[in-house]
Amino acid sequence: MSALVELDALRMALDGRELPGAELTVEAHESALADHAMLAPAEGTDHAHPLWLLVLALRGMGITVDELCLLAEKRPQDTLLFGNCTIAQHRPVRVGHRLRTRASVGPVVRKESRGGGVLDFVTVWVEVHDLSAPSNGPVGAVTEGFIFKRGA
């Protein structure tokens, strides 16, 4: 069984790390399917559901969640939890528009759980830009709070 990664090593791997980001589009069929699955009534506009900002953030980190787990040295006995999420929607995401994400990792924080275990908090920040109107600033930003619950 592998040892728990030292906090200094974790910070070296993750703190402030710029992620590749990605270019993405919310396709009309995916928007319709997601609306159906999220029980969201159609609006008759090309505005994607605001939760698409989270979808774009997860798709647009430029690395997969599995790759994030590798960077965080997640072991088989560790559990990844999605602890919190903040979405800021400055303007609606438009279905069919080409979007660009910029992503980075915030400071890693290690805490002790109530049960005496180790919790590593890893925050990923993603900004979403609409390439058809780049001068208007980002359409939104997402903060994803991942928690690595370290097993014994």
Place this chain on the structure above:
Amino acid sequence: MAPIPAVGDVLPPYRVAAVEPDKIRIMALVLRDPNPIHYDVEAVRAAGMGDREVNQGGVTMAYVVNMLAAWTGSRAAVRSIECRFSANVFAGDAVDVGGAVRAVREVAGERLVDCEVWADRGDGVRAIHGTATVALPFT
């Protein structure tokens, strides 16, 4: 909706009668989330989490957005939402979404309403708690 919300106003509640497993599966594709707890009951059992598919936390958050969009009349009105995930929601669970007005501000010609929001499972366990800000037109 009242034209000018006041601090303490309760938002019109939103209820999901039962989370459907097939909708969890669709969202696993949309989110490109390979975690089998969203589509494979055996994986849920192996993880010691019971015997029903686990709804994605983001989707339970989407129910909160749905409540805000229904209240304000548009998705575009939802300016921010911050949620902490404290319990899992499973296939078959009812979800009761609620909120209350905590502040009303005027910023750059917009009326911004800050709300406390939550989503509870049908058994009363709180799955999500957080805050949201919506923009309302002056009427």
